[in-house]
Amino acid sequence: MRRWAAIILTSLMLTVPVAPAASAQIGQPDIIQEHWYHSYLTLTLDVQAWASDYPEIVVLTVAGETELGRNLWVLKISDWAQNLKPDGTEKEVVYIDGGHHGNEHLGTELAFLTAEFYIEGWAAGDQEVIDVLSTTELHILIMLNADGNDIDTRWNINQVDLNRNYDHYWNTCPTTQPGSSAFSESETEANANYMNTMVSDADLYVTMHTGVWIMLYPWGKWPQQPSDWELFHFIRDDVHANISDIPIRNANQGLYPNCGTSRDYGYGVMGFPTFTFETDDEQFLLGSVEAISDRLGEELDVMRYLIQNVWYWRARLVVESIEIGDGLVDAHVVNLGRASTSNASLHYMDSSGELLWQSSMFGINATNETKVSLDARNLTLVEGGTWSINYQKRVIDASMWVNESVDESVIRNKGGGSGLLPAPSMLLVFVAFALAAINSRNRKFK
């Protein structure tokens, strides 16, 4: 453990600007770190020490400021020696925040412990951590409501409930103090800006609170299950079978109806798979002998599971085969992910990437596969043409679109050279003959 003697330093830091250069000199004894909650000041010292001590994996940035001008620190944790995964694809992205409510200290500490697990695990050579950081970016904003944390209150300094201030059905339900308008507060505006600009392709967002011991998925606004219920139910069942008995429910039914929350915004506007992670409310541990890291050991295990498996929290389509002929494209598509998609289509481009044809939409359920026959009467194959599959990563309208190329080895032209298939139009006959000619010198059309 390498952190800070908060008590000793507090008096110094009141008059001296926070200096990262000083941070590597004094380690905070475990007995303090494990039995005190973070203030804004001790958090600032800790995140700066991490950035100073582990520049190869920790980049410290600022998402914005609180209403009183405190920095909203974000730790960006990954193996920054590699911008891509070892296989050359983009890294997965995870977003975590804590401390919307300034008096919910245990939930804020869970965000801190999650960062600590990966940073100190890296330093210790933990293989799980090395694997995660080579494939994943973690973005962790530990304390959103630093002003409220200072005075141990739920609200921010303007007496607003930050977790009712987001622009998703803002103030459309019986609610606690939601502010004068959506994003009226600098903290929530900054958090949403960070989501939209820095982590918009995240496949997991966890927002940490303290209250009833429960994990809540969308919606808070409505009692109905969310469009991506298969994904949330899979995670629920897997966590219960292997890790923890923590209840996992939709927020509206599992806790109470609410609106304008960061969870509903994260899912409904950003399209992230989102959980509110509530630690229990027995958080007054001062004087107890139990360490915070022991206290939250089970919760951290759940976080490790969600992060380690982030690759699965979306649809992952693999095209097994494409057969072209008879005015149809027959495709066999497998979904390796745990989320369904309802808006998949095949695209055919010329060698310059211009779209020449696209199929109608089809859906594929989570961990399932489908064989579709797609109308292709207006498809004209060209030399050097390429195929891709275009789809939304999840079912929810807001989820991101991806376009992934199809391996050319799975594409077969039934009309090419066999002469067996009657073409439905003169155009197709022409295409088939043209392809037969191309076939002899271009291995793209097998």
Ligand SMILES: [Zn+2]
């Ligand atoms: Zn809360």
